Amino acid sequence: MAKLSLQEQLLKSGLVGSGQAKTIKAGKYKQAKQQQHNKIAVADDVKEKAQKARLEQAEKDRELNQQRKQEEERKQLAAQVKQLIEQNRLPKEKFSAAQLDDNLAYHFTDRNKVKTLYVSKNQREQITQGQLAIVRLGKQYELVSADVADKIKLRDETSVIVLNDLNQQLVAQEDAYSVFQVPDDLTW
Numbered sequence: 001m002a003k004l005s006l007q008e009q010l011l012k013s014g015l016v017g018s019g020q021a022k023t024i025k026a027g028k029y030k031q032a033k034q035q036q037h038n039k040i041a042v043a044d045d046v047k048e049k050a051q052k053a054r055l056e057q058a059e060k061d062r063e064l065n066q067q068r069k070q071e072e073e074r075k076q077l078a079a080q081v082k083q084l085i086e087q088n089r090l091p092k093e094k095f096s097a098a099q100l101d102d103n104l105a106y107h108f109t110d111r112n113k114v115k116t117l118y119v120s121k122n123q124r125e126q127i128t129q130g131q132l133a134i135v136r137l138g139k140q141y142e143l144v145s146a147d148v149a150d151k152i153k154l155r156d157e158t159s160v161i162v163l164n165d166l167n168q169q170l171v172a173q174e175d176a177y178s179v180f181q182v183p184d185d186l187t188w
Contacts, residue, residue: 007021007024007025077155077156078156080155081152081155081156081159082137084144084148084151084152084155085135085137085142085144085148085152085159086137088144088145088148089135089137089142089143089144090123090132090142090143090144090145103118103119103120104118104119104120104121104124105117105118106118106119106123106124106127106134108134108161108162110136110141110161115141115161117134117141117143119143123143127143127162127164128164129164130146130163130164130165131145131146132144132145132146133145133146133148133149133160133161133162133163133164134160134161134162134163135149135152135159135160135161136158136159136161137159141161146163149163150163
């Protein structure tokens with residue numbers, strides 16, 4: 001004898017009518033469909049969360065790579081500045097006791113502190129005229145030409161401590177006397 005399902009056994013025994021059996025069968029079918037739909041919705045929800053997590057991880061990776069790249073660029077610029085200074089710095093003159101009196105102390109500010117660099121009269125004139133510049137290399141200061149200082153300034157402005165611009169100095173001197181009127185009938 002073949003095994004009958006519970007529904008068929010209840011129908012055969014007469015405990016359940018055929019209409020009731022159909023509604024129960026339809027209810028089970030709807031329930032199965034609903035569960036299948038819920039599984040798809042749950043699966044879609046899981047897929048969305050996984051996709052969101054992948055996107056967030058990719059964004060974090062991009063940010064880390066960008067930070068690493070910026071750090072690498074900063075190191076390269078610092079190395080270029082150091083190389084420019086070391087290759088183009090003016091040699092420090094060894095002064096005898098007699099020449100030491102001829103040297104002048106050139107005072108300048110670095111990070112709100114007054115610093116002193118001993119230079120010859122010629123170097124001092126060149127610094128004030130904007131032909132030489134004072135740059136920082138580590139904890140010491142070096143003299144370089146104005147052209148090299150401009151190249152250094154393009155890479156790192158904080159390394160160039162003193163770079164005088166002769167045009168600005170001339171304009172400042174002319175402007176200082178512009179407030180005074182010169183009489184037309186002035187004779188010497």
